[in-house]
Amino acid sequence: MSTSSELFDEDTCPWDRTDDAKLIRSVTEEAGRIALSYFSRDCHAWDKSPNNPVSEADMAVDEFLRTTLMQNRTGYGWLSEETEDHPERLRCGRLWVVDPIDGTRAFLRNGDDWGISVALVQDQKPILAAFYAPVKDAFYFAEEGRGATKNGMNIGVSGQSDLTKARMMGDPCAFKSEKIWPEPWPKSMHTEQANSIALRICQIADGQFDCCVTLRPKNDWDVAAADLILSEAGGQLTTGTGKGLLFNRKKPLHDHIVASTPGLRGAIMERVEPALAAWRHVAA
Incomplete structure (x- = not known):
């Protein structure tokens, strides 16, 4: 169950959902450009643990996202694969949840099945989300209650039942x-x-x-x-x-x-x- 000390009060927050949506879109797009600057090059990589690679591209994207998002949203929490976790996030009503490069193995082998994942979580549920796969030229975005898009076009599941x-x-x-x-x-x-x-x-x-x-x-x-x-x-x-x-x-x-x-x-x-x-x- 919830471990946050209190629920988020949108009435007292200086940023509304529209502000946060603009921010998450712009930083995710820029993060994709940063990742591509390392792509198909001799990118330094190492194992964080056995069979768990990370690269200098992961770290550069993580640094950009953390610096930009946290400077623009004082009081929001932070959770990322490439940043040390801190318990202070549990007291935050809103939290950035980031994977700077989801699919690092694919990134390192010059594949196209990787991307940047950024979500804004409020009271333990995501309310804004962006996922950008730059090599596929696929930018997914969703806002709670307002549907999902890919490259600005509405999307929906297949409806397959067999x-x-x-x-x-x-x-x-x-x-x-x-x-x-x-x-x-x-x-x-x-x-x-x-x-x-x-x-x-x-x-x-x-x-x-x-x-x-x-x-x-x-x-x-x-x-x-x-x-x-x-x-x-x-x-x-x-x-x-x-x-x-x-x-x-x-x-x-x-x-x-x-x-x-x-x-x-x-x-x-x-x-x-x-x-x-x-x-x-x-x-x-």
């Missing part, structure tokens, strides 16, 4: 594993991978794909922006147990992610729930 015809964003090999999935996925289901989890979810929001399932934990910065973009496009994003996501908790981690157009939820959960039950049994 899992045998669905387009799943995820590792094709993983969905064939009988060890992971007691209830198998349809062999006719198309599966395709993208490094950035936020991009996968945004491509469900614009109807390119229909669903995304990952049983690997994801952090707030991975999915906060994509959560709002998908929901405003008519889709649903939950944990594997069907719970909606809450952000700016003490531990900003979500155990698993299920994103889809509403018509596929039932068929997806018929496979996810047994998989989680089997995992819990093995763990016990």
Whole structure:
């Protein structure tokens, strides 16, 4: 449940939603330009932990976003993949949640499946969100209650309801594993991978794909922006147990992610729930 000390009072805030929307759009676009200045070059990179790369591009984008957003919004909190977490954010009614480059592996191999993710969270839910994939020339934006756009055009989920015809964003090999999935996925289901989890979810929001399932934990910065973009496009994003996501908790981690157009939820959960039950049994 909420760990924030109090709910945000919009009446006492000097910046309204329109101000914040303009800011989040402009800084995300500029962050994309900064990232591209390092792209397809000899960019210095290292591992933060085993198989968890970070690059000088990540750090440059993070520094720009943190400096610009925090200087322009005194009193807002900050949570980013590339910045040390501080408990002070838990007392903030509004919080910037940032992944400076979501999909660093793709960025380093000169792929196009990466982007900049920026969300403004209020009272544990995203109210503004931007995700920019510069190489794809795809800028996603959403405001709570006002729909989602891609490059300024309204977007919506596909409405697919037949899992045998669905387009799943995820590792094709993983969905064939009988060890992971007691209830198998349809062999006719198309599966395709993208490094950035936020991009996968945004491509469900614009109807390119229909669903995304990952049983690997994801952090707030991975999915906060994509959560709002998908929901405003008519889709649903939950944990594997069907719970909606809450952000700016003490531990900003979500155990698993299920994103889809509403018509596929039932068929997806018929496979996810047994998989989680089997995992819990093995763990016990």
